[in-house]
Each structure stands twice: as C-alpha cells, then as structure tokens.
Amino acid sequence: MPILDQEPSKTEGDGDDLPKLPLPNLQDTLDIYLRCVKHLLTKEQFSRTQNIVKQFGVPGGEGELLQRKLVERREKTANWVYDFWLNDMYLNNRLALPVNSSPAMVFPQQNFRLPIDYLRFAAHLLSGVLEYKTLLDAHALPIDYAQGQLAGTPLCMEQYYRLFTSYRLPGPERDTLVAQESTVMPEPEHVIVACKNQFFVLDVVMNFRRLNERDLLTQLDKILKMAENEEERQPPIGLLTSNGRTEWAEARSFLMRESTNRDSLDMIERCLCLVCLDEASGPQLSDTTCAAMMLHGGGAAKNGGNRWYDKPMQFVVGADGCCGVVCEHSPFEGIVLVQCTEYLLKYMTGSPSKLVRAASLSELPAPRRLRWKFLPEIQKLISSSAEKLERLVKNLDMNVHKFYDYGKEFIKKQKMSPDAYVQVALQLAFYRCHGRPVSTYESASIRRFQQGRVDNIRSATPEALAFVKAMTEGKLSSGDTEKMELLQEAINAQTKYTILTITGKAIDNHLLGLREIAQEMKMEKPEIFKDEAYLISNQFILSTSQFPREPPDMFS
Ligand code: COA
Numbered sequence: 001m002p003i004l005d006q007e008p009s010k011t012e013g014d015g016d017d018l019p020k021l022p023l024p025n026l027q028d029t030l031d032i033y034l035r036c037v038k039h040l041l042t043k044e045q046f047s048r049t050q051n052i053v054k055q056f057g058v059p060g061g062e063g064e065l066l067q068r069k070l071v072e073r074r075e076k077t078a079n080w081v082y083d084f085w086l087n088d089m090y091l092n093n094r095l096a097l098p099v100n101s102s103p104a105m106v107f108p109q110q111n112f113r114l115p116i117d118y119l120r121f122a123a124h125l126l127s128g129v130l131e132y133k134t135l136l137d138a139h140a141l142p143i144d145y146a147q148g149q150l151a152g153t154p155l156c157m158e159q160y161y162r163l164f165t166s167y168r169l170p171g172p173e174r175d176t177l178v179a180q181e182s183t184v185m186p187e188p189e190h191v192i193v194a195c196k197n198q199f200f201v202l203d204v205v206m207n208f209r210r211l212n213e214r215d216l217l218t219q220l221d222k223i224l225k226m227a228e229n230e231e232e233r234q235p236p237i238g239l240l241t242s243n244g245r246t247e248w249a250e251a252r253s254f255l256m257r258e259s260t261n262r263d264s265l266d267m268i269e270r271c272l273c274l275v276c277l278d279e280a281s282g283p284q285l286s287d288t289t290c291a292a293m294m295l296h297g298g299g300a301a302k303n304g305g306n307r308w309y310d311k312p313m314q315f316v317v318g319a320d321g322c323c324g325v326v327c328e329h330s331p332f333e334g335i336v337l338v339q340c341t342e343y344l345l346k347y348m349t350g351s352p353s354k355l356v357r358a359a360s361l362s363e364l365p366a367p368r369r370l371r372w373k374f375l376p377e378i379q380k381l382i383s384s385s386a387e388k389l390e391r392l393v394k395n396l397d398m399n400v401h402k403f404y405d406y407g408k409e410f411i412k413k414q415k416m417s418p419d420a421y422v423q424v425a426l427q428l429a430f431y432r433c434h435g436r437p438v439s440t441y442e443s444a445s446i447r448r449f450q451q452g453r454v455d456n457i458r459s460a461t462p463e464a465l466a467f468v469k470a471m472t473e474g475k476l477s478s479g480d481t482e483k484m485e486l487l488q489e490a491i492n493a494q495t496k497y498t499i500l501t502i503t504g505k506a507i508d509n510h511l512l513g514l515r516e517i518a519q520e521m522k523m524e525k526p527e528i529f530k531d532e533a534y535l536i537s538n539q540f541i542l543s544t545s546q547f548p549r550e551p552p553d554m555f556s
Contacts, residue, residue: 018156021081021449022504023074026067029507030057032500036458036507037537039465040439049533056528063528066514069521073513079451081509084516086453090330091168091175094245097309099392101329104294105341108553109285110321119224122275122317123217126191128347129273129315130210132340133164133189144339146448147548149417149498155447162331163340164272168310170241170249177330180270192268192370193220194314195227195277197236197305199370201267202275206364215364223367224277234372235382236305242296242392243385251381255372264370273313278303280320287400287555292393294324299393300386324554333454334556335445335547342551400555419546420494423459424467424487430542431468438541444501446509456508457501458537459544463493 030053038046056063074080095101112118135141144155162179169176189205200223204211211219226232240251255261281298283289294316297304307314312328327337408418423442431437440459446452467486500506515529528534547556 016078016450018154018448018450018452020074021079021446021452021509023067023070023080023513024505024507024510026063027057028505029510030063032507033511033537035462036460037533039462040437040460040536041533045533045536049531052527052531056526062518062523062526063514066517066521066526069517070510070513073517079449081513082451082453084512085509086177086330087174088512088516089453091171091177092173096242096244096388096392097168097328098242098296098304098307098326098389099396102295102309102326103329103334103337103556104291104324104326105337105554105556106287106290106294106322106324107341107345109290110323112319112321115224115319116221118277118317118319118321119217119220121323122220122277122315123213124348125315125317125323125344126204126216126220126275127213128344129164129191129313130204131347132343133272134210136161136164144447146445146502148419149495149502153448155445156450156452158451159332159336159447159453160340163313163336166312166331167269168312168328168330169269170245170252170310172246172249175245175249175330178269190267190271191273191275192271192308192311193223193275193277193367194238194306194308195223196233196279197238198227198232198234199238199264199268199308200226201271201368201370203365203367204272211364219364219367220275220277226367226369227277232369235374235379236300236386237372237378237382238307238309239300239305239382239385239389240378241309242304242307242389243381244388247381247385247388251378251385254375254377254381257375258373260371260373264372267370268308268311271311273315274308274311276303276306276314276316278306278316278318278322281318281322285320285322287402288398290322290324291400291555292396292398293318293322294326295398296389296393296396299390304386304389304393333443333445333447334545338547338549338551338556341554345551345554402555416488416491417495417498420491420498422546423457423494423544424464424490426542426544427460427464427490428468428471431465432472435472437465437468439537439539440542441540441544443545444498444506446502446504448502449504452504455501455504455506457494457497457506458508459494459497460542461490461493461497463490466490 034050034053037049041049055061070080090101093101110121112121141157141160143157145151146153146155165180167178169178190201190203193200193202202219202223240248243251255265281289281293281302292298293303297307307326310328312331314326316326317323325337325341411418411421427437427440437460442457442459443454444457446455467490470483470486518526
C-alpha cells in the first residue's frame with residue numbers, strides 16, 4: 001500500500017484545477033500573532049514575546065530565510081502545508097484515538113423489537129454504503145461548492161475518496177496513513193463485521209456482483225450465530241486499537257510475528273469499513289449515552305472491544321437502537337462524513353427495507369471468523385488497553401445539549417454571522433465560568449485550495465474579551481447600547497478572522513510551516529517556537545467546530 005502522508009495520489013475531482021494554498025506574508029503573520037496572544041499573556045510575557053518576534057522578523061533574519069524555503073516548497077508541491085499539518089494534527093499524536101481524536105455521529109434512535117430487526121437495519125445501511133461506494137468508484141460524486149461566507153467557489157473533493165480506502169497504521173513514533181491502490185482488476189471487496197468482540201470477513205462482492213440487501217442480511221444472520229458460539233470465542237483483540245498509538249504499535253509488532261495474525265490484520269486493514277453489531281449498552285438511552293457509546297463503546301465491559309479504531313469508517317448498530325458512526329479523523333474532515341451519512345440516511349428513508357427475514361437457504365459461502373494466535377505479551381497488552389479505555393470512559397464528562405429557542409435564521413435577521421455569534425457566546429460562557437480568556441480553536445475549511453484541509457480561526461479575539469468583560473464585570477458604564485456595540489465589534493472581528501482563514505491567510509498553518517521547515521533544515525529551533533507564549537497560544541483549552549447543517553435527527 002502506498003504511503004499517503006507524503007503526497008496523496010491524484011484522482012478525478014481531487015481539485016487539480018483549484019488554486020494552490022497561498023503562503024501568507026511573513027510580517028502579516030507575525031503582526032496577527034502578536035495581536036492574538038497579547039490579551040492571553042501577562043505584560044512581562046508579552047514584552048518578551050514582542051522582542052522575540054521582532055528578532056525573528058528582522059530583514060535578513062531567520063524568519064525570512066524560512067519563508068524563502070516555504071516559497072520554494074509551495075512551488076514544488078500541490079499544498080505546501082499538507083504533510084506538516086497531517087503529521088502535526090494527527091499522525092504524530094500519541095494519544096488514544098477514542099475520545100481524544102475520533103469523531104462520531106449519532107443516528108436517529110431506532111426501535112428494534114426483534115434481533116432480526118437490528119440485522120435488517122445493518123443490512124439496509126450496508127447496502128446504502130455499497131451504493132455510495134459505487135458512486136465514489138465511478139467518480140460520480142457531485143463537486144461541493146462553498147456555502148456561507150464567500151459562497152459559491154468549488155471545493156477540493158479528494159477527502160471523499162479516502163472514506164473507504166484508507167487505514168491509519170500505528171507506528172512507534174509516528175503513524176502512517178495508507179491507502180489501497182486501485183488496480184485494473186479490482187480486489188474482492190469485503191467489510192469486517194464486529195460482533196461480541198469477534199471479527200468476521202463479509203465479502204460484499206461475489207462473482208463480480210455486489211451482494212444485495214437480502215444477501216447481506218443472510219450473511220449478517222450467519223455472523224450473529226457464529227459469534228454466539230462460545231467455544232470459538234477469542235479474546236477482545238480490538239481493545240488494542242483503543243490504546244495509545246505507541247502502545248498499539250508495540251502490540252501490533254508482537255502480533256505480526258505470527259502468520260495467522262498477519263493474515264487477519266491484512267484483512268482488517270484492506271476492508272471497506274467495519275460494521276459493529278453492538279450489544280444493548282444498559283442504561284436508559286439518551287442523546288448523551290448514545291454519543292458516549294459512539295465515542296468509546298462504554299469500555300471493555302460493554303462494546304469497547306467491538307471496535308477497530310484505525311479504520312476510518314465504523315458503523316455501529318446497537319441491539320438497543322443506539323446507532324451511528326465513529327471515524328478515524330486523519331483521512332477526512334467531519335463535513336465529508338456528514339455528507340456521506342446524509343446520503344445514507346436519505347437512502348434508508350427513501351427506500352424503506354422490505355425485508356422481513358433472511359433468506360432461509362443461501363448458496364453464499366459463510367463469512368469467515370478472523371483467527372488470532374495469542375502470545376503472553378498480547379494478553380497483558382489487552383488487559384492494559386482495557387484499563388486505559390476504562391480511564392478514558394470515566395474521565396469523559398459528556399452532555400449533549402440541544403438548543404431550541406432560536407436558530408441561525410434569527411441571527412441572520414440581526415445581520416450577524418451565526419457562526420461568529422455562537423463563537424462569541426462560547427467566549428462569554430467560558431469567561432463566566434472561569435473569569436479568564438483562553439486560547440481557542442475553531443476549525444475552518446480551506447478546501448477552496450488544492451488538497452485543502454483546515455486552518456484555525458483564533459476565536460479568543462481582543463474584541464470578544466472586551467465584550468465578555470462588559471457583560472460580566474457589572475461596570476455601571478456598560479449600558480445595553482454599549483454592550484450591543486461591543487457584541488457587534490466582537491462579531492465583526494470574528495467574521496474578519498473567518499474570512500482570513502478560509503482564504504488561506506491565517507497564521508496557524510503558516511507558523512507550523514516555518515517551525516517544521518526549520519526542523520527539516522536541521523536548524524536549531526527558532527526562539528519564537530520555544531517561547532512560552534507560543535506554547536500558551538497552542539494549548540487550546542476551548543476547541544470548537546461547526547457544520548453548516550446536519551441531517552435531521554442526527555448529531556455529531
Ligand atoms: N448577516 C446576515 N447573514 C449572514 C451574515 C450577516 N452579517 N453573515 C453570514 N450570514 C449568513 C451566511 O450567508 C450563511 O447563509 P446561508 O444559511 O444561506 O448559507 C449563514 O449566515 C451562515 O454563515 P456563517 O455563520 O457566517 O458561517 P459559515 O456557514 O460561513 O461557516 C465556518 C463558517 C468557519 C464554520 C465555515 O467556513 C467552515 O469552514 N466550515 C467547515 C468547518 C470544518 O470543516 N470543520 C472541521 C470539522 S472536523
């Protein structure tokens with residue numbers, strides 16, 4: 001499999017005709033950086049940072065040298081920041097994927113009365129996935145166009161083509177995003193079905209024909225029966241993928257010593273996606289419990305081992321009606337996931353399943369259970385992975401809140417950007433709770449450019465701070481008119497930063513590029529990146545993200 005963290009392969013619709021991501025002007029970035037950090041630092045810290053930044057930006061200094069190198073890089077590559085960003089955002093991160101990195105979407109709650117109902121739902125969903133995959137294979141997906149601010153420009157589509165073809169391989173220091181190579185003769189396609197912590201290979205193409213929904217249901221039914229056979233049951237090996245990335249890489253290298261394990265890993269790594277048939281999770285279903293179940297499976301005692309976190313798409317179908325999808329984030333952004341799930345939901349509601357039961361007789365060969373050869377080290381690593389996941393489950397405070405009072409149309413009528421409004425509201429909420437502003441991240445898409453992913457809108461603007469202070473500090477002088485003016489200024493500043501970011505002129509990717517190119521050149525780390533202000537500004541206590549719309553009844 002080719003390595004994707006260097007240069008993604010070219011496919012139709014991947015945006016070759018889009019402009020290249022611009023490289024911001026060095027001095028602009030340094031000025032914005034100072035403006036973004038000033039109110040998050042003490043006077044002494046800021047004065048020190050000001051000197052360091054000035055020194056970095058002097059004519060003929062380190063900054064200009066590194067900027068020249070980035071200019072060269074921009075000429076030679078489709079997207080000068082892509083590799084740096086992918087490594088920094090995901091592949092270098094050693095934290096466990098569940099909760100820390102993998103996003104999830106929760107589907108509308110289902111009411112399964114009989115076990116066959118939930119298999120039928122899974123077969124229907126899987127059938128939609130295969131239909132979507134056909135669209136992808138034919139490159140028949142319509143091009144997305146930007147909505148909201150600066151609407152109308154075409155967007156890079158390449159992330160879609162990684163939904164069902166990539167895999168995040170754990171490494172001792174850095175993971176690798178790998179992709180399947182398309183060959184002239186397509187490989188037989190399969191999905192992996194997880195059931196009772198066991199993994200089964202379900203071939204979805206047989207004799208050059210995609211299985212229909214009835215066939216899929218028949219195969220899922222066989223899997224459910226096979227999983228119930230306690231004598232054949234193997235330890236919950238999927239738990240290993242929920243551990244820190246270095247620990248999982250170590251466990252994987254133990255597994256790879258045995259050919260049985262190598263074959264099983266290969267099947268998982270090359271599958272289209274996982275379908276996780278979960279057991280009922282226990283507590284009364286609510287949005288919050290369902291969301292938690294998607295994020296971590298409820299720990300080892302519940303469905304935590306019924307997952308394989310390296311795989312980008314894991315569709316979860318719970319016997320209790322708690323369903324959704326959990327994703328490995330490095331190949332694509334949430335918006336691509338939302339579009340895909342929206343298609344699936346439309347497919348499912350638009351063509352209701354008419355299946356009552358599985359076909360009683362079928363010539364389809366039975367799905368295969370993946371076998372593992374366990375070494376004592378692996379048993380220990382499964383136990384420690386289970387403990388680690390348990391800690392993640394216990395440490396997660398989760399509350400899904402739906403706000404019904406008003407929506408974006410009301411905010412638009414006030415001639416304000418709804419996104420900026422919510423960001424300023426979050427600043428106010430945080431300040432009310434903690435009495436200080438903190439470095440804040442809001443992801444903004446840069447898909448207007450070739451291979452564009454995201455950059456950061458730094459929402460803790462000085463204008464937002466002025467507004468939240470007026471709102472909280474009870475200054476007699478801050479009447480309603482003044483507060484409204486400050487709110488408008490905060491929203492204007494936020495909107496201005498959004499436009500800066502989506503047009504590729506924000507500072508985070510640029511600073512990252514300067515830092516990483518210095519490392520590539522084996523230079524000593526420039527002072528600006530060792531400075532306390534840089535560390536503070538990159539510790540995002542508030543990390544936020546917004547989708548313009550989500551399919552009805554679903555949430556992420
Ligand atoms: N007056 C009236 N209407 C306004 C307005 C104003 N001052 N400012 C904006 N609006 C309108 C917009 O025209 C838009 O209208 P629409 O509903 O008809 O589309 C709507 O309000 C929403 O715009 P806004 O709230 O400003 O934000 P946005 O939709 O442009 O979104 C981002 C901003 C940053 C979230 C978006 O650009 C983006 O990048 N999204 C992707 C984020 C992402 O990928 N995250 C990663 C997830 S893993």
